[in-house]
Amino acid sequence: GRELVEIPSRAGLDQDNNTNALALGSKTYTLRSCLHPFIAEQAALTDEQILEQEHADTSFDDSDDEDDNGADDDVRRPRPYGSLISWSTTDxxxxxxxxxxxxxxxxxxxxxxxxxxxxxxxxxxRLLSTAGRSPVHFTTSSTHRSMSLDAYLTHLQQKGFLDRQQVGDHAAKKKGAGKRIRATQAEDAEEGRTWEWRWGPRAACEVGEEGISKFVAEFMVGNADADEDEDAEEGNAAGGGRRRRAGGAATANANGREDKLKRMLAGVEKAAGGKLAECR
Structure with a gap:
């Protein structure tokens, strides 16, 4: 299912520990999934029958090549993933x-x-800001074939996922002038302007710091332990003499992966400089 939630304002995020923070809403709302994470994870797994049906649909790209060496305007059809949640036709x-x-x-x-x-x-x-390059690619279900990095960052600002603020002396002058300054990177460097990026309210509302920390931890730990589990299962099937040892190895591998994930999550929290927030 989905739930309608109000996106917090920038001031609301900055005053998260204040009891009056809820009053600082943006009056802007978004729909987000309220499925249990386990259900969402299972629905995102590949099912061979679904994958076969999607491969039979010519509207999908059957190529396994995910290299981005092609031209920016190359046609990129949606890829089949064989999951209950159809990533191919949505995001x-x-x-x-x-x-x-x-x-x-x-x-x-x-x-x-x-x-x-x-x-x-x-x-x-390889996400370059070079003029004339468009490294952010979209499939044919989008109105855009590709975007430059600058255009995509601006798009994320407009959608509320990112927030960019000017800092230093130029920020004070800008505030006093009461108007927005738009400039290129070269002009910023020449005039000594410094910009900082932070999460926008929508990222805090739809993704959450805990969600991103889990994304980082699972990526860093990888599937090495899963491969070891498969080897253990093969040993289990080979005969009774190795069955108990294989079962014990699989359990140890699972426990080892959980320990690695916990340590990685703790490392992300330490790097972030404080307790990680859930979705607002």
Missing amino acids: QLGPLGILYVILALILVGGKVMTDVDLRTQLKRL
Whole structure:
């Protein structure tokens, strides 16, 4: 199911520990899923029968190549995933993944990151701010084929997922002037303007710091332990002599992965500089 919730205002986020914070609503609402996380995870798993049916539909892209070396205007048809939740026809998983990476970088950077640092990190992921490049790709179900990094960051600001603020002396001058300053990166650097990125209210409302920390932890731990579990299951099927040892190894691997996840979550919380918030 879904629930209608009010997106908190910027002031409401800043005064999260204040008992009057609820009065600082934005009067803007969003629909978000209220499914139990376990149900959502199970519905996102690949089912072979669904995958076969989606492969038979020519509107999907059967290619397993996810390399982004193609041209920005190349046609990218929706990919089949074989899950109950049809990611193929709803969300744009590529841009959504980039958003989650940006939110993760800001979170582990102490919940704030300068514009220069953010772009430096994204450049390492081949998300360049170079003029004429559009590294953010959409499928044919979108009205856009691709976006430049600057355009996508602006889009995320407009949607309330990110918030960019000017800091330092120029911020005070801007406030006194009472008008918005728009400039290129080169102009910002030349005039000494510094910008910082933070989470926007919608990210805090729809994703949550705990959700992003789990995203980071699961990515960092990976599926190495799952591969070990498969090896243990093969050993279990090989004969009675190895059955008990294989079962014990599988249990140890599962416990080891949980321990790694806990340590990784603790590391993310420490890097963020404080207790992580749930969805507002």
